[in-house]
Amino acid sequence: MDRRNFIRTGGLALAGxxxxxxxxxxxTGNKEAAPVSSAMQHFGITHADVRKTLTAALEKGGDYAxxxxxxxxxxxxxxxxxxxxxxxxxxxxxxxxxxxxxxxTGYAYIENVTLEEMLKAAxxxxxxxxxxxxxxxxxxx
Numbered sequence: 672m673d674r675r676n677f678i679r680t681g682g683l684a685l686a687g688x689x690x691x692x693x694x695x696x697x698x699t700g701n702k703e704a705a706p707v708s709s710a711m712q713h714f715g716i717t718h719a720d721v722r723k724t725l726t727a728a729l730e731k732g733g734d735y736a737x738x739x740x741x742x743x744x745x746x747x748x749x750x751x752x753x754x755x756x757x758x759x760x761x762x763x764x765x766x767x768x769x770x771x772x773x774x775x776t777g778y779a780y781i782e783n784v785t786l787e788e789m790l791k792a793a794x795x796x797x798x799x800x801x802x803x804x805x806x807x808x809x810x811x812x
Contacts (some may be wrong), residue, residue, distance in 0.1 A: 675735040714740055714766070720786045725793045727793035733777075736793070739767040740784070768793045772800035 711717065721738065728736035745761040765782040766789060777799030779792040 683727040710740065713742065714784050716784065716786070716789075720782050720789060723786065724768065724789045726797045727790045728768050728797050730794070731770075731772070731797040733770040733772040733797055733800050735771040736796070738789075739769070740766055740769070766792065768796040770800040772797075775800045775802070777801070 724738060725736050739787075741763055745762045745763075746759070748758045749756045765780055765786070766784050767778060767780040769776040770793075777796035779795040779799070781788045781792045789800070
């Protein structure tokens with residue numbers, strides 16, 4: 672299996688795993704909040720926003736697109752000679768769009784998760800992936 676098929680198959684499997692609780696609750700009549708709905712609410716987006724963003728990502732003829740939402744908290748404390756020397760706290764919040772077109776990959780990331788910004792990121796990733804400029808890999812050895 673080549674890289675493209677692996678990513679496509681993995682993406683479909685992940686989408687199925689994420690969507691399964693939503694469909695299962697619809698079939699069983701159980702209306703508890705599904706993890707997907709909870710995450711979408713956390714980021715302030717809707718299914719329609721996701722659909723529009725993926726459509727924009729593929730509008731330049733891309734083969735595959737995915738969205739990555741991130742909200743992480745990082746804290747660290749450094750000690751020197753038994754005393755706090757420094758501490759750090761960081762919050763990452765945003766969304767990335769990846770578009771695959773042939774052998775090319777485009778990626779764009781935003782920190783302000785609104786539909787307008789999501790569409791800009793999707794179109795940027797699509798332009799990168801569909802660009803005709805090809806550079807040869809640089810040897811690091």
